[in-house]
Structure formats: C-alpha cells, structure tokens
Amino acid sequence: MNLPFFDAIKQLQDECLMFPAFETAYQQIEANLNLFRATGVAQNLLILGESGAGKTSLATIFTREYPKVSLPERDLIPVLHVTVPAAATIAGTVEAVLAQLGDHHPEKGTVSVKTARAVKIARACGVEMLLFDEAQHIQDRGRAHSQYFVGDWLKSFMDALGAPVTLLGLPRTQVLLQVNEQLRRRFTHRLFLSVQQRAEADEADSLRLFTSLANALPLPLDPRPYEWGELAKRLHFATDGRVAYVKKILVGSYSNAVSEACTSITVSDLSRAFSTTIWPSGVGALNPFHPSFPFRPLDRAGEPFQTGEMSGSSPSRRRQ
Missing domain, CATH: 1.10.8.60 (Helicase, Ruva Protein; domain 3)
Known part of the structure; x- marks a missing residue:
C-alpha cells in the first residue's frame, strides 16, 4: 500500500454526509446555542441513535465549528465536548469534565470539590454549551438507585452552570430519564439520529x-x-x-x-x-451481496444489527 x-x-x-436527520440534529444544537447567546435561556436536547449512526461525529463536527481559543490570560471554550466514561460514576464523570476543561489534576478532591471546580473553570472559560457523548454509560450504572444518583449529579451540574446541554447516546439512554424524573423534565426535546426517515x-x-x-x-x-x-x-x-x-x-x-x-x-x-x-x-x-441472500434485516440474535435496545426507540422498518 x-x-x-x-x-x-x-x-x-x-x-461527513449531512443526511436529513444529521442536519436536523446539527441545526437544533446550533439553534439552542444561538438562543442561549441571545437570551440566556438554556434549552436541552437528547439525541439518540444506534451504534455507528454518527452521534460522535455530530458532536465532533459541531465542536470544531466553535473551537477553543487560547488567550494570554485564559482559554475560551464555547462548546465543551465530554465523553462520559464507561460504567460512569459521579467522580469519573466530573473528572472527564475537568480533563476537557484543561484541569491539571482532575482526580484531586471530593466529588463536591471537583464539581465546584468544574463549574468555576467552565464559567471562566466561557462555556456556552455542553455536549455529553456516550450518555448511555450513565444509564449503564446498573441498579436504578445508582443511575438516579449519577443522573441527579448531572441535573445539579447543569443547573449550576446554566448552559444548554446536549446528551448523545444509545436508545437505552431513555431508561435513565425514566429513573430520574427531574432529569427527564430537562430533556423533553428528543431526536433520533438515523439515515432513514x-x-x-x-x-x-x-x-x-x-x-x-x-x-x-x-x-x-x-x-x-x-x-x-x-x-x-x-x-x-x-x-x-x-x-x-x-x-x-x-x-x-x-x-x-x-x-x-x-x-x-x-x-x-x-x-x-x-x-x-x-x-x-x-x-x-x-452475506447481503450473495445471490441467495433472502433480503431481510440482519437483526436476529448473533447478527450484526441485533435488536433489543429499547422497544419503540427507533423508527419502524419494513420487514421483508
């Protein structure tokens, strides 16, 4: 080679191809940012999509449009893109935020100290929007009370910062909102990222x-x-x-x-x-390219697009 x-x-x-759902999601994130800049009103958004649908690409591309600006006295970070760590704990999530903000010791301090530091740095850096990618990792904490506590921390952090937040995750992220009513009220606007309309x-x-x-x-x-x-x-x-x-x-x-x-x-x-x-x-x-392929979705057990995320979470598909 x-x-x-x-x-x-x-x-x-x-x-990157701006297929309709991708473009709609991009425009909505941008509209939320513009609304906040013009009025100070923080509108939140939940974007759901199967693995490989383009959620991380969407967050990355949007962040590139509003890059960090390094000034002599501070960094300006208009859009903060944070990937929620696997099996997210409160401490692990706030450390991920601090790391993206450029904190040199994100692991230091109690959760409350880290959270206060993250809010202070984010405000100093002029953060106007947060993009939380892989949000299903919060839901994947397992038992409902663990999911609730992490979700409750996220709700409190959002309120303290006061900026619009976009959660991007697999369809099962909706379970997190079912567990935590206060978080659910903050993400009533939801979009599904799919090529098919x-x-x-x-x-x-x-x-x-x-x-x-x-x-x-x-x-x-x-x-x-x-x-x-x-x-x-x-x-x-x-x-x-x-x-x-x-x-x-x-x-x-x-x-x-x-x-x-x-x-x-x-x-x-x-x-x-x-x-x-x-x-x-x-x-x-x-193999879909074999002459004998039966023209059916490969979503059965053990197949690459196996179903089972959340019933009704994705658009209906034609079965053949």
Whole structure:
C-alpha cells in the first residue's frame, strides 16, 4: 500500500454526509446555542441513535465549528465536548469534565470539590454549551438507585452552570430519564439520529450515503451483476444505513480492490469487506451481496444489527 492509498482512506474517514436527520440534529444544537447567546435561556436536547449512526461525529463536527481559543490570560471554550466514561460514576464523570476543561489534576478532591471546580473553570472559560457523548454509560450504572444518583449529579451540574446541554447516546439512554424524573423534565426535546426517515426510502438513502462517501475514493463502484436498485437494497441490509458501517465496507472493499490491482470496486469486493469488517459469519446466503441472500434485516440474535435496545426507540422498518 502506497501513500495515495492511505491519503484516500484518510479522506474517506474525514468525509461527513449531512443526511436529513444529521442536519436536523446539527441545526437544533446550533439553534439552542444561538438562543442561549441571545437570551440566556438554556434549552436541552437528547439525541439518540444506534451504534455507528454518527452521534460522535455530530458532536465532533459541531465542536470544531466553535473551537477553543487560547488567550494570554485564559482559554475560551464555547462548546465543551465530554465523553462520559464507561460504567460512569459521579467522580469519573466530573473528572472527564475537568480533563476537557484543561484541569491539571482532575482526580484531586471530593466529588463536591471537583464539581465546584468544574463549574468555576467552565464559567471562566466561557462555556456556552455542553455536549455529553456516550450518555448511555450513565444509564449503564446498573441498579436504578445508582443511575438516579449519577443522573441527579448531572441535573445539579447543569443547573449550576446554566448552559444548554446536549446528551448523545444509545436508545437505552431513555431508561435513565425514566429513573430520574427531574432529569427527564430537562430533556423533553428528543431526536433520533438515523439515515432513514421513512421505510420506503431506506434503500435509496443507503445508496445515496454510500455513493456520496465513495466519491472520496479514486476507484469507481461497479454494481454488476446487479442493477443499481438491487445493489441499493443489498447495501442497506449490509450496513443498516449506519454511517460507520458504510465507511467500514468502503475501506474494506477499496483495500481489496487496490491489493488486486482492480480498476473499480466490485460486488465481490463489497462481499469480502462485509465478511471481514462487519460480520465474519456473514458468508454464503447470510452475506447481503450473495445471490441467495433472502433480503431481510440482519437483526436476529448473533447478527450484526441485533435488536433489543429499547422497544419503540427507533423508527419502524419494513420487514421483508
């Protein structure tokens, strides 16, 4: 593999497609920030999405639009992006906040001392919005009382800071809001991050997402032996319309094509990439690019898009 190959992979990874739900979520976060700047009113937002739907990309891209500014006397951080640590404790969560604020010793002090320090530094840095990514880690604390205490800390921290907050997490994050009523009242506005806006558009949306990202690669996509419409359906079942999985298949198939000195990305490359990058058991009729694939969602037990997050948390899908 040569330098142009790695440049193409990097360009693909950096590509972001503003599919409708992504753009709606971005615009809502921006509207909340503008409202706060104009009026001081803090509106909060909960953004839900399956793994790979683009939640972290959304938070990262928005944060880049409002970067930290280093002044001689202090840093200005208009948008603070914090990733909630796995199995989040109150101490671990506030330490993550302090680390992003540039505190040199985030582990020092009691929880109350750390929290007060985080609020003080955030105000000094001019924080106008908080983005809490991987919010399901708060819910994953296990028993309800543990979830409640972490959620209660988050509520108190939000109130002390007074800035708008966006929580981004898996659909099960909603359980946290069911446990903590006060937190639930602060996140009545919720959006679901999904490429699909309606069932009949699933395949077309997946193909549009795939081909738009594929434009970052120097090799064209060859649909043969399928027509574009059929390939669109197969791509949808192979990726579930999730940005991260589309990129996985593109990287894998492009790597296959380059290693074999091909002039295009073929269905055979897509098939191999699905088995190697998404689901090793996806061979034969279980591979969406195989002629015998039954055209059904791969969401059964042990399959890559296994269901079971939260009933009713995602948009309904057509079953075939």
